[in-house]
Amino acid sequence: MTFRTAAEIGRTEKGPRPLPELGDQRSATGLTSVDTVLDNGLRVIAVHQPTVPMAEVRLRIPFAGTDRRHSAIAEVLAATILTGTQRRDRVAMDTDLALVGGELGAGVDPERLAMGGNALASGLDTLLDVLADALTGAAYRDEEVEGERARLVERIAVARSQPSVIAREALQRHRYGDHPFTRETPEAADVATVTADEVRAMHRESVLPRGSVLVFVGDIAPDTVIAKIGAALAGWSSDKSAVELPDLPDVVGGDVLFVPRPGAVQSQLRLSAQAIRRTDPRYPALQLANLTYGGFFSSRLVENIREDKGYTYHARSSLEFTVRGATLLVDADTASEVTAPALLEMRYELGRLGAVPPTAEEVDTVRQYAIGSLLISTASQTGLASQLAALAPLGLGTDWLVEHPDRLAQVTAEQIAEAAREFFSPTRFTGVVVGDGAQLPALRSLGGVVE
Incomplete structure (x- = not known):
């Protein structure tokens, strides 16, 4: 019996076999x-x-x-x-x-x-x-x-x-x-x-x-x-209430703080800005703008400082939530000799996201990724329980999860562009760079870095 390899299966006499269209993504309805x-x-x-x-x-x-x-x-x-x-x-x-x-x-x-x-x-x-x-x-x-x-x-x-x-x-x-x-x-x-x-x-x-x-x-x-x-749990009772964390102050944009770590061969770059909660009507657009910037492997940031320039193996941006707020986080670890260029490119991509809005192809990609990731994460009992446990302190439940794919599907390219301009302006970000100052002379020439 003759077996074909994966490469052979993926090709025809006329060239590569075309990929099938993506099927419809089904929400977790009927719960x-x-x-x-x-x-x-x-x-x-x-x-x-x-x-x-x-x-x-x-x-x-x-x-x-x-x-x-x-x-x-x-x-x-x-x-x-x-x-x-x-x-x-x-x-x-x-x-x-x-x-x-x-x-x-x-x-x-x-x-x-x-x-x-x-x-x-x-x-x-x-x-x-x-x-x-x-x-x-x-x-x-x-x-x-x-x-x-x-x-x-x-x-x-x-x-x-x-x-x-x-x-x-x-x-x-x-x-x-x-x-x-x-x-x-x-x-x-x-x-x-x-x-x-x-x-x-x-x-x-x-x-x-x-x-x-x-x-x-x-x-x-x-x-x-x-x-x-x-x-x-009938025996678990008290007249007192569990203690919530005090409100966090808003993150204010400004200089990046350099934190010395003598002898380090790598630097850690961390940028942050104030964001909005999941209950904000602008959140779906922000979620997709974040994916475009650095929220998944095919994002602009990863393409720039990993794939194109090789400054880092790992770069990402994400949203961090607390009960009454949220922040944007950008992080990457780089070799000392490319720390300054990496920080320059991270700032550049922040500005470019607002100046050069996501293309139709980018919007389609991040929308599919966001919806698909959510549906995958809630398809199992383990994933659904963990998602609901994160949402419940915000007063949200299964309805929010079931309805969120539709909210993502309805976000327009202009709304994503607006979220990019509002939340990803470089002036809104602050952060830290941890590394060996002796190996980072070019860092100070960028400006906006203090010790």
């Missing part, structure tokens, strides 16, 4: 959902998506704090909340979850304590029971706190030596000063002093249902899920 608030103040979004017999759960608890040691205690809490309760030790929690094909995890940032996991749909009762047990009875045994605390100190020490972490912290301080949002990675010295009593006290004061959101996506009817969640 059955319930969005309600329980008696304890917990908002619950339950969505029936019967693609596989699984249950996905995402819990987001506002978890802000202004104390300098808040982030250190919060990191230890997130690392130990699932290590045992009054009813179960760590092994019993893991075993009960494993018996229903389940898992649970926890993490924290300056805004939220996040807990999430999944199980077979038939094991939802067990998954909820373990979650409720952790929320109401986490023990934070001394030995567990000590062990996780030591591991966190080691991980933080390693993280703080990474160029990406150094650049992120420098950008956060440059944008927001001493705002609690900047404390994404606590000081290792602060973590080392956290006690089990402090963690237990933070749990009592801050792990609260009122103002929190729980998202369920899976192969169970929403009304049934709401009843099960209400019963399982």
